[in-house]
Amino acid sequence: MVRTAMLVSTAQEKRVLRFVDSSQSEVINLCSELVKRQSINPLYTGVDVDKVLGGEKECNEYLEPVLKNFGCKTELFEKAPKRTNLVGVLKGAGGGKSLILNGHIDTVPFGKVDEWTGKDPTSGKVRDGKLYGRGACDMKAGIAAMIKGIEAIGKAGLRLRGDVIFESVVGEEVMSHELGTSACIERGYKADAAIDPEPTVLSVMPVTSGLFWMKLSVEGKPTHSCVRDQFIRAGGKGDEVGVNALEKGVKLLNAIGELEQQWGITKQHPLFNPGHFVLHPGVIDGAPHGVRVPFVVSSYCTIDYAVWHHPRETAEQVKKEVEDYIKKAAQLDPWLSKHPPLVEWLLHWPPGEIPADHPICKTTGKSHQEVTGSQAKIQAMPAVTDVAFLDKAGIPSIMYGPGDVMQAHTIDEFVAVDQLITATKTLALTAMDWCGVTEN
Numbered sequence: 001m002v003r004t005a006m007l008v009s010t011a012q013e014k015r016v017l018r019f020v021d022s023s024q025s026e027v028i029n030l031c032s033e034l035v036k037r038q039s040i041n042p043l044y045t046g047v048d049v050d051k052v053l054g055g056e057k058e059c060n061e062y063l064e065p066v067l068k069n070f071g072c073k074t075e076l077f078e079k080a081p082k083r084t085n086l087v088g089v090l091k092g093a094g095g096g097k098s099l100i101l102n103g104h105i106d107t108v109p110f111g112k113v114d115e116w117t118g119k120d121p122t123s124g125k126v127r128d129g130k131l132y133g134r135g136a137c138d139m140k141a142g143i144a145a146m147i148k149g150i151e152a153i154g155k156a157g158l159r160l161r162g163d164v165i166f167e168s169v170v171g172e173e174v175m176s177h178e179l180g181t182s183a184c185i186e187r188g189y190k191a192d193a194a195i196d197p198e199p200t201v202l203s204v205m206p207v208t209s210g211l212f213w214m215k216l217s218v219e220g221k222p223t224h225s226c227v228r229d230q231f232i233r234a235g236g237k238g239d240e241v242g243v244n245a246l247e248k249g250v251k252l253l254n255a256i257g258e259l260e261q262q263w264g265i266t267k268q269h270p271l272f273n274p275g276h277f278v279l280h281p282g283v284i285d286g287a288p289h290g291v292r293v294p295f296v297v298s299s300y301c302t303i304d305y306a307v308w309h310h311p312r313e314t315a316e317q318v319k320k321e322v323e324d325y326i327k328k329a330a331q332l333d334p335w336l337s338k339h340p341p342l343v344e345w346l347l348h349w350p351p352g353e354i355p356a357d358h359p360i361c362k363t364t365g366k367s368h369q370e371v372t373g374s375q376a377k378i379q380a381m382p383a384v385t386d387v388a389f390l391d392k393a394g395i396p397s398i399m400y401g402p403g404d405v406m407q408a409h410t411i412d413e414f415v416a417v418d419q420l421i422t423a424t425k426t427l428a429l430t431a432m433d434w435c436g437v438t439e440n
Contacts, residue, residue, distance in 0.1 A: 060086035063086055097191075103139050138413070142199065158437050165189050194397040209277065364376070364400050
């Protein structure tokens with residue numbers, strides 16, 4: 001059994017925490033059962049859609065009776081076939097603030113199954129205080145914690161005054177928010193605040209980065225590679241003969257790397273690690289058109305970037321800064337100045353941010369301290385999450401949950417069981433404080 005320090009001020013809170021302690025196996029089992037059911041997002045490139053489609057639905061159909069058993073009115077609905085969301089509404093006694101607990105049920109693919117311990121990415125087994133499997137950290141533990149935390153309040157003979165809305169949604173992993181979180185908002189599910197129990201290592205996180213997928217394309221001039229000396233040596237005919245698009249792409253890659261170094265100095269935020277905002281070159285491709293051999297000079301080069309940007313900069317500000325820098329770098333090259341690179345912005349995941357002293361931050365931090373005896377850390381989420389779309393809808397939202405984002409998406413992904421139990425307790429006390437509570 002996981003024991004945590006308690007600085008709880010009320011007998012009601014102590015009752016709830018004692019119930020969580022007595023039912024730890026149920027919390028762990030719920031997380032394990034979710035992990036045993038694959039729920040890979042079917043929109044990932046390369047996945048066998050026929051094998052994975054419906055996994056999200058199976059998980060949420062498993063969760064529905066769990067919510068019903070402690071009084072929730074539930075709804076299963078889809079915006080795309082077999083991409084099923086689950087919403088459960090626990091009506092309060094009245095007179096309290098409402099709260100959304102929102103988590104995504106979809107996961108990334110398994111990766112190389114042979115590299116998993118036991119070659120089983122859906123084991124859901126606990127070893128040495130860690131529960132293993134794809135989605136254990138990101139974020140089936142968070143979903144288990146939010147459900148079992150609120151259930152414990154009723155089991156302890158209490159009733160919340162404000163409504164609690166549970167959302168287990170699809171689509172988050174590839175920003176298909178219109179299928180999941182935004183679809184819930186469109187159906188009228190709103191509240192005075194929201195908590196997304198993403199893996200935060202039990203820190204309170206009121207802010208995320210913004211993220212762009214940017215594609216940079218450069219054209220070259222193909223010719224036989226045997227005449228390379230003519231376009232790279234002094235005295236040769238230069239770009240009259242040929243231009244290697246790969247090398248021009250690398251030149252721009254290095255220039256963008258210089259901009260990234262500048263960002264490490266010029267773009268700071270009190271809750272992010274220094275230097276967090278970067279321009280990551282993730283995929284590079286180049287070749288002669290129609291034939292991928294080294295005997296012809298490459299006619300194209302593309303570089304796909306993940307641009308992690310400051311939450312207080314607009315999308316247009318970021319795009320203009322990056323495009324202007326690339327344009328200036330291209331002007332310094334005779335070929336690129338005449339054949340400018342193409343910059344395309346393929347996707348934008350907006351940032352989310354509320355003040356660090358917002359009441360939902362303070363309430364969650366206070367509850368964490370009551371459970372653990374330690375002050376909660378207030379930090380930034382380095383990744384992107386659905387809180388951006390909750391914030392945009394006017395619902396102040398934070399992240400607080402079990403697990404470390406560095407474990408998300410890895411081989412042998414896991415969540416620490418002690419964090420799972422601590423999150424369950426903290427979310428229960430947060431709901432009691434935020435929504436208000438009365439004897440049932």
